Amino acid sequence: MPRCFIIDPADNVATMLDDAQASAKLEILGTGGGAVDLSAGENISLGHKVAIADIADGQGVIKYGVSIGLAAGMIRRGQWVHLHNCVSHVDQRSGTLDLHSGAATDTRYE
Amino acid sequence: MNNNAAVTWNGYLRPDGRKGVRNIVLVIYTVQCASHVAHGIAKDQEDVHVIGFPGCYDNEYAVRLMLALARHPNVGAVLSVGLGCEYTQPEKIAQVVRESGRPAEWFYIQDAGGTRAGIEKGVRLVTQLRQEIRRMAKRAPMTLADLCIGCECGGSDGTSGLAGNPVVGRFFDRLVDAGGQAIFEEIVEMIGLKDIILSRAADDQARLQLDAAYEKAVRYCQSVRQYSVSPGNFAGGLTTIEEKSMGAFAKSGSRGIQGVIKVAQTPPRAGLWLMDSVPDPHFMGFGYTNPNDTEGIMDLISAGCQMVLFVTGRGSVIGSPIAPLIKITGNSQTFKRMTEDIDFDAGAVLDGRMKMDQAAAALEELVVDVARGKLTKPEALGHREYFVMYKHQDTPPLQIGCRA
Known part of the structure; x- marks a missing residue:
């Protein structure tokens, strides 16, 4: 069973310790072991975040007990949380990067 | 209490009184x-x-x-x-x-x-x-209180802030409690955390120094239009600079921050210190803060760190001259894939194979072994990467230039 880890009890996301296929049931480690019966809503890679609660549009994405960004649109429990649905409070450029590779899309090569 | 506080080994006593672990x-x-x-x-x-x-x-x-x-x-x-x-x-x-x-x-x-x-x-x-x-060569007994150790992270992924950096942070607490010096840098990876950082100041003077260094880092990042987060970080699951910052700051542990030093300055006394490697304003505007991991490691060594801890989630193959580099990962898959290059697997704390305190104690054992002469993996592989660049910092100021 793919594992994910909650670092702070106040968090609404967990970090994947293994790759998870869509609809895989997740084992939850760390401080939030109380949350049960969580499944991956889509493929989520190791190191990436899964929502462990519904997060409304404009609400804080909470990890380490602090807001690491704001939800850009409704995020459902079990969904992958990344550049496509979470925006930094301070960094404008990160929202323009390629979702999967993180590569800059605004640098011209010719 | 710290079990290794009384551990001694023989170091190299220099004529200026400094004690090294290599010659x-x-x-x-x-x-x-x-x-x-x-x-x-x-x-x-x-x-x-x-x-x-x-x-x-x-x-x-x-x-x-x-x-x-x-x-x-x-x-x-x-x-x-x-x-x-x-x-x-x-x-x-x-x-x-x-x-x-x-x-x-x-x-x-x-x-x-x-x-x-x-x-x-x-x-x-x-x-x-x-x-x-x-x-x-004069040999002299050394203890943890004689050590100055730096920590850098690079090639970070989602595990670095969960395991790699927190284990270093717990070890830094032990080192500071034993009377040693611990230095962390990468203030550009503390963006978004101002209140949290200031709350860690040991006294009012340290708070002023941290405030000034933080504000300088924000101005710098805004002027170069780039926070310190890379494509590999995003691919590894980090979504925002705030998330990366929280994970990076975990390497500082929990003790009070004594103050801010600049590159090539040694900490004036024991305890935990922040190194500011951000360029100060200069008419040429030159010098990136952290153009790469090797540069940050050289900066830490310049403060007198006899060894440097390098936390890498995705895996890195660098080493360093002068001071041994101990490579740590919080990603057990990376450790398996790159065992030849990485000294310490902190991933064991994530799935309960090891408690945080046990991992910090195990890291301390490794540090003592390296101080006694055991080669780290980058040392044994012959990695000696270095990077010395044009930059400007205000200590001391330039006084003589071209005639007008």
Whole structure:
């Protein structure tokens, strides 16, 4: 069973310790072991975040007990949380990067 | 309490009173044109390391950095090598090193007669210097209280903030409690955390220093239009600079921050210190904060760190000259894939195989073993990457320039 880890009890996301296929049931480690019966809503890679609660549009994405960004649109429990649905409070450029590779899309090569 | 606080081993006592855990000869080149000869001199010699500055036009920051590295506790002797045209003076470097009580030599390749003659001369001088520092080596007992250890993270992924950096943070608490010095840097990776950082200040003066360093880092990032987060970080699951910052800051542990030092400054007393490597304003606007991990590691070594901890989630294959680099990952898959390169798997704390305190104690054992002479994996593989760049920091200010 793919594992994910909650670092702070106040968090609404967990970090994947293994790759998870869509609809895989997740084992939850760390401080939030109380949350049960969580499944991956889509493929989520190791190191990436899964929502462990519904997060409304404009609400804080909470990890380490602090807001690491704001939800850009409704995020459902079990969904992958990344550049496509979470925006930094301070960094404008990160929202323009390629979702999967993180590569800059605004640098011209010719 | 700290079980290893009373552990002792024999280090190298330098004439200036500093204590090192290695006894190396450092070759320093003063312009890129001399780099081939410098590396030729050190080739296949385990205890001869190389650093150098590529520019021909000199730079106060780079000179301060090289002088700090030249008088590092792990350095027994220095050979500085120039081409013969450049601004940076190899003779001056040798003089400053001699004033610290360490033997030092220097020459220009143009005077020596070219590439092969330069390498032969350099090998001869390095052999003499090695004999001299072996003969004069004073051994002295060391404990954790004599150690200054830096921590850098690079190639971070989602595990770095969960396991790699927190284990280092817990170890730093133990080191500080034992009377040692711990240094972390990468203030550009603390963006978004101002209140949290200021709440860690040991006193009011430290709070003012942290506030000023933080505000400078924000202005810097805004002016270069880039926070310190890379494509690999995003691909590894980090979504925002705030998330990366929280994970990076975890390496500082929980003790009070005594204050802020700049590159090439040594901490004035024991405890936990933040190093500010961000350039200060200058008319040329030159110098990136952290152009790469190697640069940050060199900065930490310049503060006198006898070894540096490097946390890498995705896996890195760098090492460092002068001070051994201990590589740590919080990603057990990375550890399995790159075991040859990585010294410590902190991932065990994530799935309950190890408690955080056990992992920190295990890391401390490794640190003591390395202080006793055990080679780290990058050391054994011969990794000696270095990076000395043009930059400007305000200590001391430039006073003389071109006439108007």
